Amino acid sequence: MSAGVVSSVLNQIATLVVAEANLLGGLQQEIQGVVDELEHMKAFLMFAEDREEEDPSLQVWISQVRDVAYDIEDVVGEFLWRFNHNYGHGFNGHVHKIFVLMKNLRARRRIAQEIQLIKSRITSISASHERYQSKYDISNQASTSSLLDRNNSWNYYRDAALFVEAEKLVGIDRPKQQLIYQLLDGDSQFKVVSVLGMGGIGKTTLVKKVHEDVEIKKAFQILAWVTVSETWDTMEVLKDLIKQLYKEIKISVQAGLDSSVTSTRELKAHVKEFLKGKRYLIVFDDVWDSQFWESFKFVLPEGSCGNRVILTTRNANVGNASSGEFQCHVHEMEVLSLADSWTLFCKKTFKGDCCPTHLESIAERILKKCGGLPLAIVAIGGLLASKDKSKINEWEMVERNLDDELGVSGNLNPVTKILSLSYIGLPHHLKTCLLYASIFPEDYRIAKRRLIRLWIAEGLVLEKAGMSNYEIAQAYLDELTNRSLIQVAQSHPCFRLYHIHDILREIVLSKSSRQNFATIVTEAQNKFSAKVRRLAIHDLKSNTKSYMRFKCLRSLVIFNADKPLPKYLSGLLAGGSKLLKVLDLEGTQLDEIPEEVFKLLHLKTLNLSRTRVRVISKSIGSLKNLEYLDLRYTEVSELPEEILNLEGLVHLTANNHSAQNSYFFGGFRGPNITSKLISLEWLYDVKANEILIKEIGDLKQLRRLGIASLRREHGKQLCSSLGKLFNLEHLYLYTVKDDEVLDLEDLNGSLCSNLCSLHVLRLWGRLGKVPEVFSSLHELTLVHLRWSGIMDNPLESLQYLPNLLLLMLEEAFEGESLCFKAGCFLKLGRLGLYNVQNLRWLRMEEGAMPNLRELELRSVKLLEEFPWEVQHLTKLEVLYLEDISQTAIDQLHNHDQGSGECNKISHIHKILTLETRDGRRNPRSGKQLTSYTIRMVSNTLISKSFSLCFSCFFLYFLNLICDFFLL
Template sequence: MSVGVVSSVLNQLSTFIVEEAKLLRELGLEIQGIVNELEHMKAFLMFAEGIEEEEDPRLQVWISQVQDAAYDIEDIVDEFRLRCNHQDGVKFCGLAQKIFGSMKSLRARHQIAHEIEGMKSRIKSICEGHKRYQTYYGTPNQAPSTYPSAVNNLWRDCRDDALLVEEANLVGIDSPKQQLISELLDHDPRLKVVSIFGMGGLGKTTLVKKIQQDVGSEFEVIVWISVSQTYDMLEVLKELIHQLFQEIRKPVPREVASLMSTDQLKLFVKGFLKDKRFLIVFDDVWDIKFWDGIKWALPDKVNRNRVMLTTRIEDIAYASSVEFSTYVHKMQSLSQEDSWILFCKRTFKDSCCPIHLKKVALRIMKKCEGLPLAIVTIGGVLALKDRSRIDEWKMVQHSLGGEVVIKGKLDNIKSILSLSYNELPDHLKTCLLYASIFPEDYKIRESRLIRFWISEGFVMEKTGMSTYDVARAYLHELINRSLIQIVRGSYDASGRMYHIHDILREIILSKASRRNFAIMATGKQRWPKKIRRLAIHDFKFAAESRGHFKYLRSMVIFKSVEPLPTSILSKLLRGSSRLLKVLDLGGTQLEEIPEEVFKLYHLKTLNLKGTRVKDIPKAIGHLKNLEFLDLSYTNVRELPNEILKIEGLIHLIVFDKPSDSTFVLNGFKGPKGIVKLSCLEWLCHIEANEILIREIGELKHLKVLGIKSLRQQDGKQLCSSLGKLSNLEDLCLRAIKDDEMLDLDDMNLVVHSGLLNLQVLSLWSQLRNVPKIISSLQELTSIELGWSRLMVDPLEYLQCLPNLRSLFLYKAFDGKSLCFKAGCFLKLENLILWRLYNLRELRINKDAMPNLRELSIISLESLKELPWGVKYLTKLQLLYIGGIMDEVIVKQVRGPCEEISHIPKIRIHTEVAESKEAPVRKKPLLSYHTSIRHLRYFVTNEESREPTDD
């Protein structure tokens, strides 16, 4: 993590030297000298952080010194920029302005010269420690073997223990085991690779071992190779040959043992296996280069040969798919039911959980989040506790609420999960650590996390990619490595949600706290002298401790049931650093923005989402470095012209949900000339006007665009402008009212020039027909059609979209019959049909929507029975019936019904339609939040809400 801090500072220093070369002159060489020393220390830090768990106090002190020095250098640079560039709102004219500016710049240069001289001396002292530790520990290229071997031995011991577990004591493996055996024993004659991936502790090795035992009689040769992080290909091949000869009960011939090159050994293995039917397991693969090397030793003959591979990294699991037939299985956490069974087996042996312990036992089990390793390990600790002493059990529970501090067996969990963290590149370590600021069980919104990373300077620039896309690639890499988990149900870029396993969160929280990377303010902890990043859960307590905040770069206040008075926030900000880069006040019920906010010259992210703010003052123009402004779900309806002074603005998001169920979205009136903000990538939801529609095509970087209050006559010019936006991924177009006809016929002409990258499309207006261009947008994953009142079947234009996963129709079709045909909507997972008032027949043919998981039917009053063919939706997990529905349907759902008996979860929230006239509800059943982007959370979390970014 310290490596990431130093890397970030080095990037800023390099930019600073280039930008300020004329001002710095002789200081340039001084700063370059500091850069050179930091580069040397960074190389050693990359090694030193690998042995951090040894907790050598002298080494830890040195690492802290380097990190603090890097932070202080960052402060010096930003203070210099602040003094030179920020005029604090004071304006002068002519000669007086020039004189004042030069005096101020001169003072700033004198000050930075003095501070750099002090840093130079400090860096020199730290370098002496660097040289001592390099001598003691060795260089990064000659790392001592004590730590890695100790970790590998611990990991190997844990894996060996897992292999000794009796199958009778395992739970939740029957279904995946049978599926994997079926893949291994199918009749495909060529070499086939079966890969299993998932985070550490899920039981991949245990599962594969049990499968190997069950299929052993089907193969002539079975070999198990443990690869690990520190594999040596030469040694792997020698071990492979040794096991092969063990299988045929012969010693390895001398001539084979004398072979020294990897190529010779690969050729020997290939020749040995060419006439045999084999199963080879490569367990615990960390490097994709391993597969690229070992595949040449595997003959692809027609003997139905098989390879099994376990890994934590998704890309490795799919690496073999280029050359061979491949089946990939993603390991899932245990369900709550299976978790409880395993927990009780491990903790109480053959007994049941005593009633007086059940509450605390369930809480402990929940912390494990279905991770078998954690359940078995913690169960083993609890098995030794006195069952009459509930206080001892509560101590274990509380120890899992912070850093995992129980010594002994629980250290194994920490060490095993830490392997994945230690293997990360330094920039990903820093990004993952930032996720520690989010509360336990929090659902993290993708856009919010990425904005934090960019604002803090953790994301490196790459040619041909926007910074946001680079950050998104970072996030995908963390998902790929099973360190961040996707929350299902997010199909658009603005709404994807993620989660970190509780125990992994405790590990990164511990690392972040130990290095003063981030502090969680809950009202219980002591404050360190310097706080760089602060996540506030008790803002009253935090405001009283504001003296510690003068070094802050990031302040995030999470939701509170109490309003946040402007006076308390002002008081808190007055004690904070002027160098703050992230200020996130989302959901705090703030009513007015304190004037102190507009003095934060370096501020890059300002999040006021979900607050009660109504007005944005002209002082917003002082925030010259602002990149992300989120005013969603606020009462803001207009932005001042001063917003145009923020030339680097990337995300501008302003809207509010409507107060009723008409779905008329409240957006904002933008100032004239908003296209001057040429860096904009997100702009929503802005009110349409003639100039905006004509000029919007000039914002070439736009990826997310929402325009409201469109009129019929806007259609032709709008289509022409949209055709210029080749980077657009998410488009929402809304008419001024629900009976306004929007002419989008010309949209069909832009297919070759724009919209080809569109993934999310939301159209809210009356339509003559479905724009034909939609069937050409092959990247579409989500479609909303609202108020369309089409008489032609919209499914004809949508059914063959190859990547469509989510479809929402609201007052979109006035016909009487819809039919989902066989072989169509192959990837669709979520379908919502709402207020299709005339719909009398809904048919689902066999082999239509084979991957549908959630079906929501809301206020289809004319529908007289459940959709015909719902029984064919074999993967359906949730059926939601809401709004005003016919009494027959309600009875079908509530009574025994064979058509829906296979669906695990059915929810009903309805009123019975008493006549053909649709009854009017005084209070809407569902609000705007329940559009395609939000309905899933209302339905699935109706009974148990979790903390979330929504």
């Protein structure tokens, strides 16, 4: 991790040294000398991190290098803060410059002395550097040897998963049957099944039970199991595989393999020849990268015998590696449900007995920390099993000291080692990004754009030619997600929310604390080191005065503020946090911005989203380095002229979310922005005017654009400007009122083709019809039409878009019949029809929307019959009905009582019906939910006939209870 920190710091300093050469003067060479020395140490630092736990003195050396890098960054930052001023022009500007230089003469001398002290420290650290190089005999071989030793020492814990007794397993039956189905589906083609999930989730255990299943053994002539691990060696894997193959046919390797066969090429050929014509199942357990499969995929003959390969992996890239050439199925492991978690916990902790009543509350809290991870539940359950069940204080101590138990000498160290494998295998820049992600509170859902912007502002994103910083950071996040270190909590074409598993977060926080990377302030933890650089405040009950010494602070993020924030924030920043780059106050109770904020000349990110701020001061113009200003969901309706001073601004968002109408974006009024803010990539939602509409096409870097309060007369110029934005990915256009025309007729084919990168399109206003040219926007993933007033079929121009995932039609269609044709919307996963007041018939031909998983119908009150053709939507999981016609509801109710339509919608996992009464949403009936929930569970356990009988009996019983309470 320190290598990643040092790299990002050195990159930032190097950029500043070049950019501010004239200002630094004679200090430039001194600073560059320090940077060069640190660059020489960086290579050794990467190796040293893998060895630091073995040698405490090495930990000290790493800490010294990191601190020196931080200190030189502070020195450069303070110098620029003091001397990088806009002195003005003419005589007055010249006098002002002389005055400032004289005033800071002593400071310049002090800074020069500090640089000399840093150089002396570098000399001392360099001497240590030479000693360690000699001691560890650094080479690639040494590094590889260290990795092998680590894997060998941890393979013990992996091997244990192979010998778990079946009766001790919980929640394995359903995924086991799913995997067996994929292996024995009757298809004679070669198939690769990848089992994906984070460390400790039970991949190896599950696949081992499948591998040992009687049906599997009968179906395959040859079965083999090869453990790969992080440091796989082609020759060793081949030898292991061959050994098992001959063991299957009960012949020794020596008897079946010519001793002259020694090269990998010969061994591969031998494996291929051995397996030819045989039906086999081979498991490659613990595959870390897709290179492994690239090396072995042609060794295994495909044939037409129904051959199968299973890969277990933490990395989604491995799971998708074979999808382009072979049949491929990815089975994503899920954490245990709460019920299964409790069962497993009681098995391990109480030997299968019930939890004592006085321990239930604390047991639930500890179990919640485990987050359904079997490895953590078993380990913590085993630890608690040794505690006295009558002494609740011993259990409370385990809960309080969970991070210590996960430490090097803690009882839960095996859990730490297994989960840390993924972290240790990360590139250094991704380690740093993961550490930063851990500043969010437990169970917090992290917005993608928020996390990415924090990484960029902190300098954790390494520049790459041809890509924006946002795109690079997004690739970082995707890689961390693929490696199961950050998990997707909620996915939507417009946004994604992420979270980190609680146990993994505790481990990462422990590493962060040891490295003094970030400081987390909670009610229980409010002590910190002398030099705090990144501060995340989860609780504001601590005394403000205790923060007054944060002179090195670079990042401040406050969550869930429950006290008046302006005074608190003023006191915090008055302590001298002049080097602050990140100030993130999203969701706090801030109603005005303290003046101290506008003195933060290094500030790059200012996030005021979801606060109560109404006014932006003219002082905003002093934040010359600001790149990111987020005012979404605030009451800011106007920006001052001084915003034009922020020429490096990349991201400007504000939408004046009205409290009277939370579903209407009013937009913000500001100066004409195109004259200076040419770096803007995100701009929304800005209030339309003629000059803005005309000049918006000059912002060539724009990727996201939202314009509010549009009128019909803006249409022609709007189309012309949009046609100039080649990089646009998201476009939001809102008219001034619901009956205003949104005129896009001039968006002809040539202009529309310039928008080929568009992913998200949201149009609110009267269209009359969907422009035909939209059918050529092949990258669209989301379309939201509102107030469109379309009489003809609105699907004609959209139905064959190849990547459309989500379609929302809200007060957009005024016709009586809507038909989804066969072969249309091939990738659509979610469809929403809202306030379609005249709709009487909804049709879905067989073959339409084959991947639809969610269907929402709201305020469709004239529907003459329930859309039984949803039976063709075989992947539909959720059907959400709100305020639809009584006729359709009655038909659904009759179906629930066992009518002839019984089997048409039995595949839908969840049906939810709601109606609005007096402005509030209420469940119309609990009966539909109950019957379908039972059907979903029963179909996996018992026959359909028994399921139906059981459902009807339970439904009848439930009706009696409901009738009793209704009376």
